[in-house]
Amino acid sequence: MSGPDDEFDDFLSRRRPLFRRPVDDLQPPEEVDRVVLRRAREAIEIERPQRAFRGANWGAPLAIAATLLVVFTVVLHFMQPSKVLPEVSVQQVAQPVAAPAAPATTPTWRGDSQAWLAQIEKLRAEGRDAEADAELAAYKREHRALAVGPDR
Amino acid sequence: MNATLTIDGVTSPDTPARFAPRKPARRVELVSDDEDAQLMLAYASGEMRAFETLYSRHRAALYRYLVRQARDGEIANDLFQEVWSRVIANRARYEPRAKFRTFLFTLAYNCFIDHCRRVKARPGGPAIEDADAADLLPADEGGRPEAVLQRDECSQRYRAALATLPPEQRDVYLLHEESDLSLEEIARVTGVGAETAKSRLRYAVGKLKAALAAAESP
Numbered sequence: 343m344s345g346p347d348d349e350f351d352d353f354l355s356r357r358r359p360l361f362r363r364p365v366d367d368l369q370p371p372e373e374v375d376r377v378v379l380r381r382a383r384e385a386i387e388i389e390r391p392q393r394a395f396r397g398a399n400w401g402a403p404l405a406i407a408a409t410l411l412v413v414f415t416v417v418l419h420f421m422q423p424s425k426v427l428p429e430v431s432v433q434q435v436a437q438p439v440a441a442p443a444a445p446a447t448t449p450t451w452r453g454d455s456q457a458w459l460a461q462i463e464k465l466r467a468e469g470r471d472a473e474a475d476a477e478l479a480a481y482k483r484e485h486r487a488l489a490v491g492p493d494r
Numbered sequence: 495m496n497a498t499l500t501i502d503g504v505t506s507p508d509t510p511a512r513f514a515p516r517k518p519a520r521r522v523e524l525v526s527d528d529e530d531a532q533l534m535l536a537y538a539s540g541e542m543r544a545f546e547t548l549y550s551r552h553r554a555a556l557y558r559y560l561v562r563q564a565r566d567g568e569i570a571n572d573l574f575q576e577v578w579s580r581v582i583a584n585r586a587r588y589e590p591r592a593k594f595r596t597f598l599f600t601l602a603y604n605c606f607i608d609h610c611r612r613v614k615a616r617p618g619g620p621a622i623e624d625a626d627a628a629d630l631l632p633a634d635e636g637g638r639p640e641a642v643l644q645r646d647e648c649s650q651r652y653r654a655a656l657a658t659l660p661p662e663q664r665d666v667y668l669l670h671e672e673s674d675l676s677l678e679e680i681a682r683v684t685g686v687g688a689e690t691a692k693s694r695l696r697y698a699v700g701k702l703k704a705a706l707a708a709a710e711s712p
Contacts, residue, residue, distance in 0.1 A: 370557040374571050375549075378578045382537070382545045385582045 455485070531590030534597075538585040549578070552598055559599070559672035562656075563606050563664075573609060577602045592679070599673045600683045603665065648706070655705030659698050666691050667698035 451457040458481050465474035530551065536544035556577065561570040580601045588597070656664065662684070669680045681691035 368558045368561060369554055370574055371571065374574060375553070377575055378549065378553075379546065381575075381579060382549070382582050383542050385585070386537070386540050386542060 528593050530594030534588050534594050555672050562668050573605050576605050596679045603683050651706050655702045663694045663698040666694040
C-alpha cells in the first residue's frame with residue numbers, strides 16, 4: 343500500500359498541481375474591496391477619539407471628587423473659627439497683659455508739657471509726692487534731652 | 495528571529511495596481527517569521543497601510559475559497575465582507591499564536607458554517623463560476639481554441655465531481671487548494687485531527703481524479 347501513499351504524499355508536497363494554474367482570475371469585486379478597506383479605516387479612525395474620551399471618563403469623577411474635597415475643606419475652615427473664637431480672643435488679650443510693654447502704658451499727658459506739669463501739680467496736691475517726683479524727674483529728662491539733642 | 499520589513503516591499507506579485515503603496519516606506523520590526531501576523535499587529539496599533547498590505551495578500555485566495563464553498567457569487571461577497579469584518583473587529587484581541595492565514599481561514603470556515611446553519615443547508619450542485627475552467631489545464635495550453643473547448647469540458651466535469659464530494663471532504667480539499675495551509679493547520683481550522691484531515695483530503699482527491707478519468711475515457 344505504499345504506492346498510493348507515496349503518490350498522495352507527492353501530491354501534497356507539490357501542492358495544487360492537479361486543478362490550478364498559477365494565475366487565477368477569480369477576484370473579489372472592486373466594490374467589495376472598497377467596502378472592506380473603508381470599514382478597516384473607519385475602525386481605527388473611530389478608535390482614536392474613543393481613546394481620548396476614555397481619559398475623560400475617569401477624569402470627570404476625579405474632578406468631581408477634587409471639587410467636593412475643596413468645598414468641604416473651605417466649609418470646614420469657615421465653620422471652625424466660630425466655635426474656637428472666644429478662647430483665642432482670651433489668649434490674645436492675656437498675652438499683652440503679661441508682657442512688659444512699657445510704651446503701651448505711657449500716660450497721655452506726657453505728650454503736652456503743660457498738661458504734664460499740671461499732672462505733677464495734681465499729684466502733689468493729692469499728696470502723692472513720690473509719684474510727683476518721679477513724673478518731675480521724667481519731665482526734666484525729657485525736656486533736657488530735647489534741649490541738648492539736636493544742637494549739640 | 496528578528497528582521498526588518500518594509501511594508502511597501504511586501505506586496506505579492508499578483509497584487510492589483512490599486513493596492514500598490516503610494517506613501518513613503520514605513521518600517522516595522524518583525525519579531526517572528528510570520529510577517530502577516532506583524533502586519534496584523536501593526537494594523538491593530540493604527541497602521542492602515544499594514545491592513546492594506548495584508549488584504550492585498552489574502553483577498554484573492556479567500557475569495558476563491560468562499561466562492562467555491564458557497565457556489566454563489568452574492569453569498570460569497572457577503573461572507574467575504576463578514577470574514578474581513580471579523581478580522582477588523584478582532585484586531586485588538588489578536589495574538590499571533592498561529593499563522594495569520596490560519597486565523598483568517600478559520601474565520602472564513604466558521605463564517606461559512608454559520609451561513610449553512612442560518613439557511614439550514616449546505617449548498618448543493620455545481621454552480622462554480624466559469625473562471626474555474628482555467629484551473630484545469632496547464633497554463634501553456636490556455637490560448638488555443640481546442641484547449642478552450644477542452645477546458646470547458648474539464649471545468650464541467652470538475653465542478654460535477656466537486657459537487658459530489660461529502661461536505662467534510664470538500665472543506666478539507668478547498669482549504670488545501672486555496673489557503674496554502676498545511677494539513678495540521680487545516681485540521682486545526684476544521685476542528686479535526688491531522689490524520690482525519692489527511693484521510694479526507696486523500697478521499698477527496700481520489701474521487702476527483704476518478705471522476706475526471708472516467709469522464710475522459712470513451
